[in-house]
Amino acid sequence: MSERKPSSVSTPRSLPFAPGGSVAQDWMQTLVPHGLFTTDRDLRITSWNQWLVAHSGLDASGTVGRHLTDVFPDLEARRLTERYARALAGEVSVLSVALHKYLLPFPSTVPESGYSHMLQSARISPLPSPGDGTVTIIEDVTQREYQAGILNRQQELDRLLSAALATLLQAGDPAAELNGIFASIRAALSLDVFAGFSLPGDGSALRLNQASGLSSKQRELIGQLPVGPSERRALLRPAPPSTLTVGGLSELLSEMGIHSRFVFPLVVGERLHGLLVFGSYRRLSPTVADVGVLFRIARYVGIAIDRARREQETLAASRAKDDFLAALSHELRTPLNPVLLVASDAMANEEFPESAREAFRVIEKNVVLEARLIDDLLDLTRIAHGKLSLDLRALGVHSVLRDAVGTTLTDIRERGLTIRMQLSGTEPRVFGDPGRLQQVFWNILKNAVKFSPPGGQIEVTSAVDPSGKEIVVSVTDSGIGMDPEEISRVFSAFVQGDHATPGAPHRFGGLGLGLAITRKLLELHSGAIEARSPGKGKGSTFLVRLPLITPLTPDQGDVPSTRAEDGRIPTRPPFGASRRILLVEDHDITRTTLSRLLVRRGFQVTSVPTATKACDAARHSTFDLVLSDIGLPDSDGFSLMRKLRDEFGLKGIALTGYGMEEDLARSTDAGFFAHLTKPISASVLDRSLEQAFQDQG
């Protein structure tokens, strides 16, 4: 009994200032969930509440009566005694946890928080009667700070995740972004090492593509990881990222001293695209949230790579389709070539009886039509897919128009039509693709010819629009005409006028693609086309509008230059026997036919089936011109032409079934001055040859 401590020592001394009597005093002493202590004016502790006893491990006997700095010496070192001096002078001080962490060094109340001390916010105030001393209220904010820390980290991780996601969504090649993404997360997740593997080819080995934090030697060690069938199956199954291993990767990383490893297969559905490895030289104890971030990043990367790969496949498929169309066009045209050459040559051969020549004319006409249909179908497909690109340049509309008229003169003559041209005085200049604009005018003229009765008249005029900004070309025929309903449908694909309704005799042939293509081509030129007709049997007019580069005044355009042209076939050019042509063509029948045709025109022809033989020939003989196919068995015509031009100074004409734009561009690049798309008629070939030798002088 004598050992019992006096009650005044074991129970903390009552607080001296509590207003409202003993209930409030008791409350502050025993129940209040804050630390509460008072000092006198000499900073000797005068009261110490139950909360403080519980958290400091010091009861009132160890504190009351002692000087504050005796009990807590570090207050002096942390300059906090100054706050007590100010409190004695009447000031209230607040201590924020952000700046001071704590006032009194108590053990942490949240062990999992990692804080060594209880975090406290404190208020130091003078007692109500100034000079009596101070009162300090301490609040434990450890839990609050711990939770705020977790929330902040979560927010930070969310931010990293969404930044990574945004990067991946914008990336054309997601794998290339991996190093950047790793750089953004490494610090927050205490990572040192990153490695990204892809699974190329047959999927038998993973290949290291990107790495960070690894020496070149280390990279070499894990450069290739064999993947067996059982490992592959294992990678497709979800597994904890610290246990996953493949091709001895875990052991290799372990030997490198990478103690913490996180391995994520990039799997979407049943498709395995590769592997992401994150690691640290330290032994980390990552939270679920940390691993979750890595997991989600790996998942995003997998999906992004999967998406990119599928896009590539789609692209490749679409390219394959284009290639297929080009090849199809080539294959469809190649057999037409010799037929057209023979027919077009024979129909003009005076040695044959007229009946035979007429038969050849029919053959020639239908072959040309067939080739045109193939072209139209290809064009329409390309326009529909937005694949048609124009080679725009400044050009004169009239010269293009005259060329187009030139190509239809044969038909005009044959049908006994007359054509009148009345063009505006100044050559109107527009931005256009010469080949495509010629196709536009050719389509319209061809239509006019097709639908005009024998002996009819076609009139071609051009005039500057009153605004001065457009050139208007009109083609008027005296043909079958259209009613308003037909006019409204005339530019739709696969539609022809009433003459072509099912059941009605299909007098005029064609698929009805020409005008649809014409309109699309003009739209691509920022131009327009319009059809007019006073009615059935009263002829039609097609108006083409194209924007001028330099606005002209209508006056300038009103000076007419009238020029009538009849349908005479141009006389065959007088080609001398001195010209030597090297003909390179692998299609036997085409080569033989073409060679015969050229010989008949007086040329000396050397014909070879391959590029190698062409080079041999060029080495041993001198030539004036090369006529070469593009698709050769041992090389392509472009490389051949380049070589012949560079080594022997030759010029050439390309012959090809490929009608694609890029071929035309490459053909000019390689040094061909003309590009003839098969099938080639004798007259077209003659024109090109004439031009070639004119240019040569």
Place this chain on the structure above:
Amino acid sequence: MELTLASRDALTELINIGYGRAAGALSELTGYRIMLEVPQISLHEIASIGPMLEDILDGRVASVNQAFTGSMSGNALLLLDESSAIALSRLLSEDRSVDARLDSNAREIITEVGNILLNACLGVFGNLLRVPVSFSVPMLSVDTIPAILESVAHRAREPLQFGLMIHTRFRIKTGNVTGYMVIVLGIASLDRLMRELEQWEQRQMQ
């Protein structure tokens, strides 16, 4: 009512002494050198203070408000625009986060800074003017100027009529933080302040 040239000088000197103390306390707290500009002092009717402050402080404002009582009573306010408050709290805590809001840490820091600055200022009244005042615990609010002033008026013991505007700027490290201090007084307290100022001046001359 206007401040005479003499009393403005006296107040400026007084406040400057207080500020010197505040800067010292703040730089000890933060470990940075604090540059305080010489404060400009002016007296305004309370109704015109709101619009004036709104002109210089845009949008939401962090205010630390500390009421004082005694033979002179009123309210002392430290006002910082929100971005200055965030910048200041970041400088003091070495916080590198990109959060553009005042979180609980930042609020505590601003409260403590406000507490130090306001006490230092008001302390001179007690110490030099021999007008002992006692302080309430500082309160932080983030609000618009009219809302802040309204809540001050609401809690005041006597009708508040005049505001002593102390306009200063302080720089910490590279951060440029502009702050304003306003001491709002009732007519009786202002009268007391003026009389004490005169006496203080006389004491200085002796």
